[in-house]
Amino acid sequence: MEARDRGIYLPEAELWLDPSRVKPVAFVSHAHSDHFARHHRILCSPATGDVLKARYGQKTACDPVAFGQSIEHNGHSIELFPAGHALGSAQIRIERLSDGASLLYTGDFKRRPSLTCEPYEARTADTLIMETTFGLPKFRFPAIEDVRADVLRFCRETLDAGEVPMLLGYSFGKAQELLAILTGSGLEAMVHDSIRKLLPTFESHGFAFPPWQVFDPGGIDGKVLVFPPTAERKAALAEIKRPCRTAVATGWAIDPRARYRYRADAAFPLSDHADWPDLLRCAQEVQPSRILTTHGYAAPFAADLRRRGFNAWSLHGIDQMELSLGLDEPEA
Numbered sequence: 001m002e003a004r005d006r007g008i009y010l011p012e013a014e015l016w017l018d019p020s021r022v023k024p025v026a027f028v029s030h031a032h033s034d035h036f037a038r039h040h041r042i043l044c045s046p047a048t049g050d051v052l053k054a055r056y057g058q059k060t061a062c063d064p065v066a067f068g069q070s071i072e073h074n075g076h077s078i079e080l081f082p083a084g085h086a087l088g089s090a091q092i093r094i095e096r097l098s099d100g101a102s103l104l105y106t107g108d109f110k111r112r113p114s115l116t117c118e119p120y121e122a123r124t125a126d127t128l129i130m131e132t133t134f135g136l137p138k139f140r141f142p143a144i145e146d147v148r149a150d151v152l153r154f155c156r157e158t159l160d161a162g163e164v165p166m167l168l169g170y171s172f173g174k175a176q177e178l179l180a181i182l183t184g185s186g187l188e189a190m191v192h193d194s195i196r197k198l199l200p201t202f203e204s205h206g207f208a209f210p211p212w213q214v215f216d217p218g219g220i221d222g223k224v225l226v227f228p229p230t231a232e233r234k235a236a237l238a239e240i241k242r243p244c245r246t247a248v249a250t251g252w253a254i255d256p257r258a259r260y261r262y263r264a265d266a267a268f269p270l271s272d273h274a275d276w277p278d279l280l281r282c283a284q285e286v287q288p289s290r291i292l293t294t295h296g297y298a299a300p301f302a303a304d305l306r307r308r309g310f311n312a313w314s315l316h317g318i319d320q321m322e323l324s325l326g327l328d329e330p331e332a
């Protein structure tokens with residue numbers, strides 16, 4: 001994955017979008033660490049505010065804007081609506097009050113249903129800035145029900161073989177989704193403490209989980225472990241002293257070599273980003289006059305969109321940019 005850029009600035013609104021360095025006022029689309037810095041004022045959804053506080057401390061300066069509510073900010077109307085990427089993840093639509101020119105920034109997004117976050121919504125806008133991590137035609141994810149069934153089958157087969165199944169997903173978002181997949185399956189979970197820490201925030205926003213315990217190496221018989229794919233996993237594997245089969249959940253699992261890259265026994269294409277057909281659907285639904293693509297395969301996806309008649313350009317390689325809501329060309 002490419003390095004995240006240092007953000008997009010809208011000078012007329014005096015507003016930054018997902019900058020990674022501290023700014024006076026910034027929109028934070030969601031609570032993954034590559035989208036967050038300790039800004040003086042953070043515009044975000046209430047759930048993102050709660051996750052940021054749980055992860056980074058109660059003093060985090062969040063200014064929550066509820067989904068569906070409009071606020072006025074420096075001559076612009078601002079609306080947040082769900083991006084479907086992780087709990088609280090938001091898209092932002094900014095409309096200039098003087099002439100109605102509008103801009104929509106998706107942040108990280110996914111259109112497929114999730115068990116642990118608010119469903120994606122679409123809006124129209126003149127300018128669309130979209131995240132394009134999986135912007136190549138080869139990235140077409142299988143039906144979500146099939147992926148969930150494969151995860152459960154992996155767990156049962158591993159337990160039947162007398163081994164310990166360990167599902168790997170990062171501690172905010174993916175791990176909770178993996179845990180929620182076990183709901184109603186009869187399988188019992190043990191979760192790493194970094195995952196447990198965020199469960200009350202999910203529950204306070206209406207999401208439910210199957211019975212779980214905190215990881216205890218002495219009590220793993222018959223349990224499915226849910227861990228982050230980081231150093232904690234190695235420490236746990238050393239403590240368990242039992243044969244263990246690991247499975248990683250990532251959109252990159254479309255590539256059959258992914259499990260080797262992640263040093264896992266299995267890899268499932270459970271992603272929290274849009275696949276290529278869903279990226280195209282997003283562009284079609286927003287009906288923009290101009291599209292700017294960012295992250296992942298931004299340049300080939302913009303070229304693909306131009307062949308389909310869109311005015312689309314990549315922000316790839318642009319470290320930081322200023323943008324007007326009008327249709328003038330962007331300054332790099």
Ligand SMILES: [Zn+2]
Pocket residue numbers: 030032085108
């Ligand atoms: Zn993210």
